[in-house]
Amino acid sequence: KAGVTQTPRYLIKTRGQQVTLSCSPISGHRSVSWYQQTPGQGLQFLFEYFSETQRNKGNFPGRFSGRQFSNSRSEMNVSTLELGDSALYLCASSTGLAGVMPSYNEQFFGPGTRLTVL
Amino acid sequence: AQSVTQLGSHVSVSEGALVLLRCNYSSSVPPYLFWYVQYPNQGLQLLLKYTSAATLVKGINGFEAEFKKSETSFHLTKPSAHMSDAAEYFCAVRTGTASKLTFGTGTRLQVTL
Numbered sequence: 001k002a003g004v005t006q007t008p009r010y011l012i013k014t015r016g017q018q019v020t021l022s023c024s025p026i027s028g029h030r031s032v033s034w035y036q037q038t039p040g041q042g043l044q045f046l047f048e049y050f051s052e053t054q055r056n057k058g059n060f061p062g063r064f065s066g067r068q069f070s071n072s073r074s075e076m077n078v079s080t081l082e083l084g085d086s087a088l089y090l091c092a093s094s095t096g097l098a099g100v101m102p103s104y105n106e107q108f109f110g111p112g113t114r115l116t117v118l
Numbered sequence: 119a120q121s122v123t124q125l126g127s128h129v130s131v132s133e134g135a136l137v138l139l140r141c142n143y144s145s146s147v148p149p150y151l152f153w154y155v156q157y158p159n160q161g162l163q164l165l166l167k168y169t170s171a172a173t174l175v176k177g178i179n180g181f182e183a184e185f186k187k188s189e190t191s192f193h194l195t196k197p198s199a200h201m202s203d204a205a206e207y208f209c210a211v212r213t214g215t216a217s218k219l220t221f222g223t224g225t226r227l228q229v230t231l
Contacts, residue, residue, distance in 0.1 A: 031217050042221060042222075042223045043208065043224075048218060058218075109154075109163070111159075111160055
């Protein structure tokens with residue numbers, strides 16, 4: 001079974017631009033979560049999508065948005081990039097089934113997209 | 119709200135020595151706890167998880183962790199460190215069936231000869 005894939009792996013942008021990152025979950029998984037990893041703030045939850053709906057949201061400004069398609073693939077978008085947005089963006093997929101034992105909601109992480117904002 | 123605290127941002131051990139990485143949690147409801155490992159330029163890999171079935175949890179690569187409710191701890195151990203264990207380790211907590219994970223700040227493990 002193929003793992004979680006993220007594209008692109010590396011990205012360089014300048015301040016003020018916008019960027020779109022893509023995540024393809026494991027086949028059969030309907031939940032996709034996004035995390036931002038920085039040296040200063042560590043790993044922080046951005047949002048979770050399940051069946052094309054945002055189910056959970058972290059504490060990030062509205063410049064950060066996402067969506068999920070009917071095939072469960074997800075994209076996240078960051079508009080008006082700031083230097084502080086430089087980070088590793090990780091995507092995680094799980095079955096996401098509500099009311100199911102947490103073990104079935106184990107999250108599998110992709111390799112991440114390294115975004116550098118100049 | 120739940121949180122985890124990892125004591126020690128850097129831990130250095132000799133090859134063959136015991137590895138002990140500390141994690142304490144705070145949660146108002148029974149938590150589900152996880153340890154992840156991250157190698158350079160890679161994503162997170164699940165080492166092991168506690169989901170209330172057993173307090174001593176065995177994971178991959180010889181790691182194990184013990185859930186101690188009285189101490190609100192979930193420390194990660196490995197009897198004998200190997201050079202390939204050098205990586206960053208993250209403790210994480212989740213409650214209920216929500217997917218959101220709350221991570222600790224991470225501990226970088228260095229293994230020396």
